């Protein structure tokens with residue numbers, strides 16, 4: 001059978017076993033496309049059915065989360081924890097609170113997390129969880145009651161050596177604190193069972209910034225590998241949450257011009273590049289006031305807001321999609337390629353549709369997949385676990401230095417496994433390097 005036929009047969013079985021889970025199919029197909037040519041050459045992995053086994057989660061816990069609104073009305077949400085694979089260490093991955101959350105989305109995220117965590121070189125397995133709860137418009141007390149109710153079930157399934165959740169969309173420092181408080185109340189002990197904690201109670205320096213900073217560090221390596229430098233580049237960023245804001249901060253520090261940010265209501269265009277004052281305004285707006293990105297244009301006359309639009313039509317050298325999955329489609333990718341964009345470095349998880357990724361490859365636009373370029377967040381979470389286990393805290397400088405070194409290593413591994421005719425195919429490189437380490441561990445464990 002040809003590789004294409006192998007892929008088709010494998011994907012057709014996977015789709016039958018996991019019907020109506022489009023995001024999960026998409027994430028698996030991307031990995032399988034990269035690894036199959038290599039996998040078919042390695043009899044031992046094939047015989048042990050590693051690809052079939054690694055695409056089946058170890059377990060999925062689904063549960064109901066009941067809570068009361070401030071008016072005393074009862075609400076019931078659905079929540080999940082997908083514990084995908086713990087071959088390399090305790091399960092690790094974020095929790096997402098967003099009305100769009102489904103089992104398919106959490107399976108795609110948990111699956112990607114296996115290989116991302118493998119690439120960091122730290123001992124972490126892959127997991128993801130979350131709920132279709134919408135924190136938007138909820139009061140502090142409602143968010144607290146939801147988090148407490150969620151942890152009342154979740155605490156049975158997690159532990160510092162079992163599964164260590166963290167934040168993701170809709171889950172930041174506030175939610176992690178409420179979840180952690182409830183965990184301690186239920187278990188009557190302090191443990192590093194969540195990461196992204198406050199600095200005064202076991203959190204790590206630089207965890208808040210790590211995903212965005214790491215994405216820019218990765219982009220810098222990717223450009224340098226291809227004879228370009230980041231300073232002076234025009235950068236388009238989507239999103240205005242945790243990842244986007246700290247990617248913008250680091251990009252500005254590196255001498256780039258950040259010309260866009262966005263949220264689900266539209267995007268802002270800052271022709272001359274976002275200033276530090278404007279970035280400070282957006283941080284306050286998003287992290288504390290939880291307002292809309294259009295308020296940046298209301299505050300600063302030179303900023304223009306485009307409602308219900310995405311930023312990919314704005315001319316740029318570098319694009320950092322930092323909002324959500326499938327936020328860039330083929331027509332967006334064509335616009336980016338036409339504007340002369342050199343590199344797309346994913347801050348979000350799977351922000352490109354499969355067709356968009358193909359357009360970038362056809363136009364020779366460098367493309368770093370999230371599992372490599374946004375691994376800085378989980379890497380610093382891994383460092384938070386180490387600090388908690390040793391009961392110490394490293395300085396900001398020390399954590400940042402370790403983060404840079406982990407990102408440099410991930411980049412080097414992408415180059416090692418993705419080098420193709422003078423350029424690097426970062427998607428293949430990340431997938432093969434991440435997969436191989438997990439596959440070797442699974443082989444060593446025998447049939448389990």
Ligand SMILES: NC(=O)C1=CN([C@@H]2O[C@H](COP(=O)(O)OP(=O)(O)OC[C@H]3O[C@@H](n4cnc5c(N)ncnc54)[C@H](O)[C@@H]3O)[C@@H](O)[C@H]2O)C=CC1
Nearest residue numbers: 168169170211239240241242243263264323324348349377
């Ligand atoms: N927080 C972290 O450490 C990590 C996050 N990621 C990924 O980065 C992405 C962003 O996550 P965070 O910044 O943490 O979340 P966040 O909740 O802080 O921000 C999410 C951002 O995405 C935007 N957004 C959400 N849904 C959208 C939609 N349907 N259309 C347009 N915009 C939308 C929001 O307006 C917001 O700007 C996600 O894909 C997440 O999985 C990846 C690695 C680590």
Ligand SMILES: O=C(O)CCC(=O)C(=O)O
Nearest residue numbers: 093094166168377378381
């Ligand atoms: O810090 C973590 O454990 C998880 C981060 C995350 O959810 C991700 O890498 O997508």
